[in-house]
Amino acid sequence: MSERAGAVPAAGTAKPLWLLAAPFIFLLLWSGGFAVAKIGILSTGPFTLLAWRYGLVLAVLLPLLAWFRPPLPRQPRAYADLAVVGFLIQVLYFNLSYFAFRFGISAGALAIIVSLQPIVVGLVAPVFTGERVGALRWLGLLLGLAGAGLVIASRSAIEVTSPGVVLLAIGALLAMCAGALYEKRFGTPQHPLVSNTVQCAIGFVCTLPLALLMEDGHVDWSPTFLAVLAYLVIGNSLVAISLYLAMIRAGEVAKVSALFFLVPPTTALIAFALLGEDMPPLAWAGMALAASGVALASVPPTTWRARLSALWRPR
DSSP: OOOOTTOOOOOTOOOOOOHHHHHHHHHHHHHHHHHHHHHHHTTHHHHHHHHHHHHHHHHHHHHHHHHHHOOOOHHHHHHHHHHHHHHHHHHIIIIHHHHHHHOOOOOHHHHHHHHHHHHHHHHHHHHHHHOOHHHHHHHHHHHHHHHHHHHTTOOTOOOOOOOOHHHHHHHHHHHHHHHHHHHHOOOOOHHHHHHHHHHHHHHHHHHHHHHHHHOOOOEEEOHHHHHHHHHHIIIIIIIHHHHHHHHHHHSSSHHGGGGGHHHHHHHHHHHHHHHOOOOOOOHHHHHHHHHHHHHHHHHHHHHHHHHHHHSSSSO
């Protein structure tokens, strides 16, 4: 991939195939991460799990960086911007999320709180990035939130043990929102190997001391835990984060963030497959409502006007 990977396609040109498939791949990998991380916390502490995750990611990325020799940022400010996004997402978001898992929050409860991101981003984006969020998009965002809420409310496995755990989850939500807005406002297109290496290095440097100071480092090295590490390293850190940042650069922040409304329903499906959690009929209705909201929020207003004009045009 070139240094301009993730840049906005020129007007009149078709979107590349990877960009068309990116939302679906990201959704599956990101949603699966909730249930997988919850399983991983059973074998070790949250900070230890993240330290191993970031260390293994760097063990993959550094040789690739030396082999492919991608173009490096020429301005120190570019490294600083990558570090800020890395701190917000890799350090704050993941550490707060995993710490909430340790204190009993379920994967579904965390997913529904994080799915509030489009509302937060939609409120802040006009001021921070200059984007305009129209009435149709707000309607889509609200429908998506209602659908996601139906999915989570219909599952009896959702339990929040204390207000403190909710605050941890809200902190993770705000960290992810801040990372998305900062990337959109200040981020510049970089080679994925470069951006991932810098950001995961920030995650490792900040998380390892927490693991050493607050946990005993014990790990139950079972086949299940090895599978968890493989998923988190490859699926979440190497693929999902790269797709997420690339989609932010290729489209509006509010549009990309609308994908998060599909995370709770998808998380419920994955939890059903992995953990045998029940999916009541109300959850299926919620998923359909969330999908409709995402579709409404993702289509530009000009496209809706064109479609309505074509529908009512005399034949």
